[in-house]
Amino acid sequence: MKHLEGTVGAVLVQICRAHRQKAQLKLGELGLYTGQEMILLKLGDTDGLNQSQLVETLCVEPPTVTKMLNRMVASGLVERQQDLQDARIQRVYLTEQGRALQEPILQVWRELEEETLIGLNEAERLLLRRLLLQVQTNLV
Amino acid sequence: MKHLEGTVGAVLVQICRAHRQKAQLKLGELGLYTGQEMILLKLGDTDGLNQSQLVETLCVEPPTVTKMLNRMVASGLVERQQDLQDARIQRVYLTEQGRALQEPILQVWRELEEETLIGLNEAERLLLRRLLLQVQTNLV
DNA sequence: TGATATTATTTAGACGGCTAAACAATCAGG
DNA sequence: CCTGATTGTTTAGCCGTCTAAATAATATCA
Numbered sequence: 001m002k003h004l005e006g007t008v009g010a011v012l013v014q015i016c017r018a019h020r021q022k023a024q025l026k027l028g029e030l031g032l033y034t035g036q037e038m039i040l041l042k043l044g045d046t047d048g049l050n051q052s053q054l055v056e057t058l059c060v061e062p063p064t065v066t067k068m069l070n071r072m073v074a075s076g077l078v079e080r081q082q083d084l085q086d087a088r089i090q091r092v093y094l095t096e097q098g099r100a101l102q103e104p105i106l107q108v109w110r111e112l113e114e115e116t117l118i119g120l121n122e123a124e125r126l127l128l129r130r131l132l133l134q135v136q137t138n139l140v
Numbered sequence: 141m142k143h144l145e146g147t148v149g150a151v152l153v154q155i156c157r158a159h160r161q162k163a164q165l166k167l168g169e170l171g172l173y174t175g176q177e178m179i180l181l182k183l184g185d186t187d188g189l190n191q192s193q194l195v196e197t198l199c200v201e202p203p204t205v206t207k208m209l210n211r212m213v214a215s216g217l218v219e220r221q222q223d224l225q226d227a228r229i230q231r232v233y234l235t236e237q238g239r240a241l242q243e244p245i246l247q248v249w250r251e252l253e254e255e256t257l258i259g260l261n262e263a264e265r266l267l268l269r270r271l272l273l274q275v276q277t278n279l280v
Numbered sequence: 281t282g283a284t285a286t287t288a289t290t291t292a293g294a295c296g297g298c299t300a301a302a303c304a305a306t307c308a309g310g
Numbered sequence: 311c312c313t314g315a316t317t318g319t320t321t322a323g324c325c326g327t328c329t330a331a332a333t334a335a336t337a338t339c340a
Binding site: 020024033034036060061063064067068071086087088089121 | 295297299
């Protein structure tokens, strides 16, 4: 492994897994799986989006959203509702249960963000954010 | 989403998906799936590791390695061989096919690393690496 | 020595994520 | 108006990843 140890790519892979893991630990207490919180927050901001719009904002493929929504409907977090104008479109709405999780989810994210950034001062945090945004631009 | 947009955590999630996606595109041409290249490189460095040691270096859970190795054995990339001293241990060895992929994999990683870091000068790259290592420490 | 703890791995089953392909409904052009 | 292209979603099936629990073999210690 000596050839890529310390590579940004390699570190990124590890960080990603660890970050997801920590998120799952906290979200699990809310009865959520990692990724679902994104959909809930997005809908909390703009309810009634259709799947294509979720695909767009989550930067994910359509089948991924379909599956996630299936499970989230089954667990009572969101509801599907056919659009009246365009029969192809399924709009997604938060249930009360889904809406009630907004604040707890934000709390989880705040905690996780803080854990992620331990040991970095404010200047370093800003810098990291800037550098990561550049990387994001490169990869998307 | 306004509450966590631009959060390091949120950016990290996006970057991770995009990075994995780009990696998969390149690795697919070698007949590999993302993650398998790590195992191949590690074995290229030290052949004959057992699963626990792979679990350790990959920072992944045992069942993950079991499944990956099952597939990699099936596709002829590696071989399992029972340890003679300790019957619990399965040692893993590269096949010729697996060994032949060492250099192509490194090439893919080099390309991906370069794409990842476009637009960052040498100082920024070092800085990013340092900050990410701190984050890794925080999360693992 | 023999029962118990520890270690290494596997099985089962869930989830997020992807691609390829199917399906369904709307749109656009002749 | 009808046919073909486009758009929105789903289905099928694969992979990495996890947890919980089972299995098997070695170690430990009374």
